[in-house]
Amino acid sequence: MKTADDFKNGQVLLIDKPLQWTSFQAVNKLRWAIRQAYSIKKIKVGHAGTLDPLATGLLVICTGKMTKKINTFQGQEKEYTGTFVLGSTTPSYDLETEINETFPTKHITAELIHKTTEQFTGRIEQFPPIFSAIKKEGKRLYEFARAGETVEIKSREIEITAFEITGIRGLELDFRVVCSKGTYIRSLAHDFGKALNSGAHLSVLRRTRIGDFNVENALTPEAFIESLPEKEQH
Numbered sequence: 001m002k003t004a005d006d007f008k009n010g011q012v013l014l015i016d017k018p019l020q021w022t023s024f025q026a027v028n029k030l031r032w033a034i035r036q037a038y039s040i041k042k043i044k045v046g047h048a049g050t051l052d053p054l055a056t057g058l059l060v061i062c063t064g065k066m067t068k069k070i071n072t073f074q075g076q077e078k079e080y081t082g083t084f085v086l087g088s089t090t091p092s093y094d095l096e097t098e099i100n101e102t103f104p105t106k107h108i109t110a111e112l113i114h115k116t117t118e119q120f121t122g123r124i125e126q127f128p129p130i131f132s133a134i135k136k137e138g139k140r141l142y143e144f145a146r147a148g149e150t151v152e153i154k155s156r157e158i159e160i161t162a163f164e165i166t167g168i169r170g171l172e173l174d175f176r177v178v179c180s181k182g183t184y185i186r187s188l189a190h191d192f193g194k195a196l197n198s199g200a201h202l203s204v205l206r207r208t209r210i211g212d213f214n215v216e217n218a219l220t221p222e223a224f225i226e227s228l229p230e231k232e233q234h
Contacts, residue, residue: 004038010066014218017059023050037228048073057207058215076211079178083204084189086171092131093186094202103199117163125155158183
């Protein structure tokens, strides 16, 4: 069993983030639990790469001295699985906002779907969603979006090393993507729908890997907290 010193010297915790949790909530919950279990007044805890509340999966959480490695982990390749829904778009490109437009989908075939993925592999330019936490002029983009203000967003170069459609169920497409830091899967859903002339939005997202860390080795926050000692006896 880990000791207080283990956590202070630095641990890398693999957490399977539940739906509706923010990454910040997960960090706070774990920090509080570690402090309680070991009667520690203060300990550094941070995560290596945000997951949206509507996404689940791998959150790499670092404690103590390992927080210095956060930038390194953040820069590593990531893998996601999930589902796109064809035929409709939302302002946030996912289910955070309501559907705002619908499009015809009769022209779409499985062959066209698979062929279109080729446009999105390699180095590509991508516009982040307006509903994102990127800062512009000291404000986060989603603050402009929620206020109904339009702002100019610059595209970024990202790299997608693998993009495959793993299942087609009517208008729902299951996918797997391997990509560089800074890739927005919501933007990929939106752009993929545009390329198909049918619109699309993201309905399910799960991060399965960051570098060599795999979600298969991750614990839920509850399971991690249960693994801690009741309270260290002095």
